[in-house]
Amino acid sequence: MTTDIKIAEAPPGHTGEGFFATSLDKVIGLARSNSIWPLPFATSCCGIEFMATMGSNYDLARFGSERMSFSPRQADLLLVAGTIAKKMGPVLKQVYLQMAEPRWVLSIGACASSGGIFDTYSVLQGIDRIIPVDVYVPGCPPRPEQIIDGVMKIQELVKNEPLRRRNSPEYKALLESYGIQ
Ligand code: SF4
Helix, strand or coil, X not given: CCCCCCCCCCCCCEEECCEEECCHHHHHHHHHHCCCCEEEEECCHHHHHHXXXXXXXXXXXXXXXXXXXXXXXXXXXXXXXXXXXXHHHHHHHHHHHHCXXXXXXXXXXXXXXXXXXXXXXXXXXXXXXXXCCCEEECCCCCCHHHHHHHHHHXXXXXXXXXXXXXXXXXXXXXXXXCCCC
């Protein structure tokens, strides 16, 4: 019987008759990267593209990310899609703060990444002014393929992140630069 189902690749390691050995970092990275739970923070048109990404045609479930979380405490990936007004900035930051480590951020579209066409007093000129961002997706709006590409780049980061990173002085300095303890 033929099947289109692809099984996730095994991490690098040593194999022999009846055994496979690898490191704990790589096993955890493999599990995490194929079960990322996103929290969609969608405010405008880019959010519609994200809805298409979740639909059956593009099917983000293929990447283990079909389980949307509308509670920050059960989410790994903050997906910011749409224009973020300065008034909304503190709310976005609070949502980020309520997520448990390890957490990642995907900025979808020109508005979330840079303010986009809204170069005005009321619009935040990029969410990286208030929270750290891991991957940026360009476009106004980005197509679902681009959003999927962004999620796959996040998967690569997740898969290869050392377990010690979140306790490193560099990571703490990054958070402190955003006023986060
Ligand atoms: S980047 Fe373009 S499509 Fe996305 S929210 Fe801004 S104006 Fe809308």
